[in-house]
Amino acid sequence: MDLPDLPEAEHQNVRFADGFVLDCGTTLPELTVAYRTYGTLDAARANAVLVCHALTGDQYVAEPSPVTGKEGWWTQVVGPGRPVDTDRYFVICANVLGGCMGSTGPRSLRPDGSRWGTDFPPVTIRDMVRAQKRLVEHLGIERLFAVIGGSMGGMQVLEWASTYPDALFAAVPIAAASHHSAQNIAFHEVGRQAIFADPEYHGGRYHEHGTIPARGLAVARMAAHITYLSEEALARKFGRRLQNGGLSIFGDMFQVESYLRHQGSTFVRRFDANSYLTITRAMDYFDLAADHGDDLAAAFAGTKARFCVVSFSSDWLFPTRESRALVRALNRAAANVSFVEIPTDKGHDAFLLDEPDFHRTLAGFLAGCAERAGIVR
């Protein structure tokens, strides 16, 4: 499949030219963090909320993406009058390190003008968080009011709470876990192998060949997308229905097949394959307990942050039992923790969808924290 590379777009960013040391030991000569902000920072600089995006998300939380033209990925949650109320909070979202929406990643150019490509060093969730910390400091914010994120965004929230306990008042890990499970790593590996198997991948040097591994990346997205849904949701949305009402000269196709193909084909127009490889790897590496002598509670020892852990009943990618394990570790650390499981049949993706109970929970938790933090409108 021959497709042009991702559209080039100008992304608001900040560049740090003093080098950035990664967990793997490599130093990036410079770090660019692309980001967006919404709302107004108050005089005390106390109302900043950092939103951390998931694997294929970006910094365009609450406004159309310049690449796809589609509305922001969390407009139901972030905006005026929304649970993360931009009339009240100053919301920041940065494209993760290793991403492809303007932050330093495999698509970025090295100082010599060549693309990083597969030479881009492996990054970790902590590297992503340290890059965000640079941005937050650059914006003149010493302590964030809250750090919020779902899925991989939730991993970043946990890493924030562990690495910078004094730099946040509240932490909201949603549909997340303290480590990536063997099953989750397995699904990621299927996706990566699909990319590697695409002849257009060219060992990661597809840019030099003026192509992209669209077929492999689409298959990776399709496999991953199944894990974001639930069987009930698939049955409800598609069941066993055929696309054109039955057999035709084009053969038959189930609606669910058509849906997945659509998901795959739109994805390759907005995401870079090498970024996908880099970020899925970062998620796979994530194991907060392992970083603290196999004691998850030690990761949060002495934390003063207020936690709100949210899971969704039909999420089998980051199931409730993993959130509960996280909550118990937070209890062992005597942390202040709220924990809610939202009943839904929408699977892992529920955190991105219209879930009124979730939205009420998030809004109420933040309002309660704002009262205790003394943030006035």
Add this chain to the structure above:
Amino acid sequence: MNQISRPAPEPIKFVAKNMRLDLRLIAEMIEPGSRVLDIGSGDGSLIETLFRTRGCDARGIEIDMAEVTRSVAHGLPVMHGDADHDLAEYPDGAFDFVVLSRTLQAVERPREVLRHMLRIGTRAIVSFPNFGHWLVRLQLLSTGRMPMTSVWSRAWYETPNIHPCTIRDCMALCEQDGYVIEQWLAVDDAGQRSPWRRFPGLANIFGEQALFRLRKA
């Protein structure tokens, strides 16, 4: 009985109008500014009262997910969990007060729950419906069937109250496990504090609900 004189209670500046009486009495037993864990926090009215009127850092554990969601959406720190399975995780001395209201009779292992409450908290406050109440005794004696009263209102085969106990039972367990009863009171049918505080035997007959404040010896 190891009873100490009761400190003059702080006047209550605010209580939710529809707050259960035993919760109001519990709130009176908790010193301002304390760290409190409320097990079975229900709609969160106790932790809200403790936060708003006594400046307490009060948190809740609740088994009913709808109540948890309502509480968190109301800005209260509440987590889904239960007395039998979640207390073991907390470190020693994490709280000044651990509260278990009207739930002791419904947990799987009341003795273990009490032990954990007094491990993770300096003090425990426990309230329960008194199975020694005269109406309960009378019904069992006269009909030979499990009593059914306004408090004990579910049939034996479906009641969640699997460990009914009396005021004297609770006192005996405290003595056996070495807990000091700092305060206790019984409440009669009309919700008034009973006058039999010096006479546990009478309280055990006329008290419908019992409330204990405990600490380790």
